[in-house]
Structure formats: structure tokens, C-alpha cells
Amino acid sequence: MPSDPHPHIHTEIEPLGDTGRLAQVTVDNPTRLNVLDSDLIRQLRAAIRALGPDRQLRCVVLRGAGDRAFIGGADIREMVGLDAATAHAFITRLHLACAAIRELPVPVIARIHGYCLGAGLEIAASCDLRVASDDATFGMPEVTVGIPSVIEAALLPRLVGTGRARALVYTGESISAADAERWGLVDRVVPGVELDDTTQTWVRAIGAAGPEAIRLQKSLIRQWEAMPLDDAIQAGIGCFTSAYDSDEPRRRMQAFLDRKSSPQRNREG
Numbered sequence: 396m397p398s399d400p401h402p403h404i405h406t407e408i409e410p411l412g413d414t415g416r417l418a419q420v421t422v423d424n425p426t427r428l429n430v431l432d433s434d435l436i437r438q439l440r441a442a443i444r445a446l447g448p449d450r451q452l453r454c455v456v457l458r459g460a461g462d463r464a465f466i467g468g469a470d471i472r473e474m475v476g477l478d479a480a481t482a483h484a485f486i487t488r489l490h491l492a493c494a495a496i497r498e499l500p501v502p503v504i505a506r507i508h509g510y511c512l513g514a515g516l517e518i519a520a521s522c523d524l525r526v527a528s529d530d531a532t533f534g535m536p537e538v539t540v541g542i543p544s545v546i547e548a549a550l551l552p553r554l555v556g557t558g559r560a561r562a563l564v565y566t567g568e569s570i571s572a573a574d575a576e577r578w579g580l581v582d583r584v585v586p587g588v589e590l591d592d593t594t595q596t597w598v599r600a601i602g603a604a605g606p607e608a609i610r611l612q613k614s615l616i617r618q619w620e621a622m623p624l625d626d627a628i629q630a631g632i633g634c635f636t637s638a639y640d641s642d643e644p645r646r647r648m649q650a651f652l653d654r655k656s657s658p659q660r661n662r663e664g
Contacts, residue, residue: 402427404438406446411602415453418446425461431514432470433488439518440492443499453609454601455499456594457522458506459515465507465531466515471540489514490546493521497617500610502601506594507531508587512569517547520554523613525580526594527572528587533580534569553620555580607643 402424411417422429459465496503505522512534535544544564551560555578576584585593615634619627
């Protein structure tokens with residue numbers, strides 16, 4: 396994708412399936428590894444929130460411009476000048492951008508290449524699925540510059556386990572894409588030339604699924620994150636029931652049954 400010389404977030408809407416849409420959201424600051432300053436963080440949150448009301452939206456792909464980084468972190472040039480009050484505002488702003496991704500009613504896929512560090516890893520962890528090129532590098536280097544890893548770094552123990560999360564945030568050391576996949580930090584690692592095709596495979600699968608079912612599933616997964624097991628099971632019962640508020644289950648199940656019975660009818664004919 397072409398890059399604008401001025402850092403910004405841009406969104407491209409593409410058709411997906413017969414009636415759906417895909418949004419590709421790009422962090423475009425490639426000369427600085429797509430690092431996020433306050434303006435870009437505001438833009439990212441606004442871009443994601445603007446997609447929420449679109450009932451035809453099926454999936455979002457979040458990516459970084461250029462070939463060197465997904466998101467290289469938060470902007471140290473800005474953070475070096477913060478005080479306690481402005482630090483609180485800055486980190487809250489970043490959290491709200493992460494929260495917008497998690498609250499979007501459709502799945503968000505992080506398409507990761509190159510550096511995915513600090514705030515970039517928090518953004519990626521906020522996404523529903525993560526696919527990375529085999530040259531990607533992951534890390535939480537905040538302690539090396541005198542600040543703790545916070546906000547959506549809290550998702551890391553759920554993804555990689557407490558011990559590995561501690562290793563990331565205590566040492567500030569980076570790990571390879573292969574280790575990130577082995578740890579469960581990313582879901583797929585592929586050669587760089589296959590990154591777009593692999594991303595599109597997931598996009599097509601999501602686009603082919605029941606739109607309301609996908610939205611219900613994302614909402615339920617969000618609930619699972621905060622609920623004890625018994626409560627999560629009960630929430631699932633309610634979610635299953637809600638699926639029948641529309642005719643999507645009947646239509647899709649009948650289409651499945653019709654496809655299954657077609658060879659038999661052909662043989663009988």
C-alpha cells in the first residue's frame with residue numbers, strides 16, 4: 396500500500412462475500428517503524444470505533460505500513476517529556492485504542508511483520524487473531540527505558556502463561572516469531588511472501604460464516620475472559636438462545652442439509 400509522508404491511520408473498505416465488507420486499517424508511519432504518538436493513537440481509536448456501527452462489516456485486518464514493522468512501540472520522543480499527569484493521560488489514551496479493538500463486534504486480525512514491540516504488542520494482543528511473518532520480532536522493552544509494561548500487557552499471561560509473561564516484561568528481551576508461535580503469542584507464522592495469503596484465508600473463512608453467529612461468538616469470548624467457568628457456560632447457553640432471534644441458524648442449517656442430501660437425490664434420479 397502507498398504511504399503518506401505524514402503519519403496517519405488509513406482505512407480501506409473492500410467487499411467480502413455477497414453482502415459483507417472487510418476493513419483494512421493501516422498504521423502508516425513507516426519511517427519511524429510505525430511508532431504511535433498521541434495523535435496516531437487518537438486516530439487509531441477513532442478509525443476502529445467508526446467501523447463499529449457498520450452491520451455489513453465482517454472482519455478487520457490491522458497492519459503496519461512498509462516492510463520493517465507492524466508497530467514498533469509508543470513514541471519515546473513524546474514519552475520522555477511526560478510528567479505524572481500527562482503520563483496518566485497518555486497511557487489511558489493507548490488503553491482506549493486497545494479497548495476499541497477488543498470491543499469491536501467483529502474479529503480483528505493482526506497482520507504482523509518486522510518489529511512488534513511494546514505498545515505494538517499490546518495492540519496485537521488486543522486483536523482476535525495474530526498471523527506473523529517468520530522475520531517478525533516481539534518484545535516488551537518498557538523496563539529498559541524506566542517504565543513498566545501496563546494496560547493490555549495484562550493479556551499476556553492468558554496468552555503465554557505467567558512465567559513467560561514475566562520473562563517478557565522483566566527482561567525487556569525480544570523473542571523470534573518461531574518462539575512467539577511456540578509460546579502461543581501468535582497463532583500462525585509463515586514466510587513473508589505468504590503473509591497476505593494466510594491472512595486472507597482467515598478473512599474468507601470468517602466472511603463465509605454466519606455474520607450474526609460471528610458477532611455472538613466474539614461477544615461470548617469477551618465474556619469468557621472475565622467469568623468463572625460455570626458462569627461462562629451459562630453465558631453460552633444464553634448466547635446460543637439469542638442466535639435464534641434471527642433466521643440465520645435455520646437458513647444455514649437447511650442449506651447444509653440440502654447440500655448433504657443432493658448426492659442422494661442425484662443417485663435416486
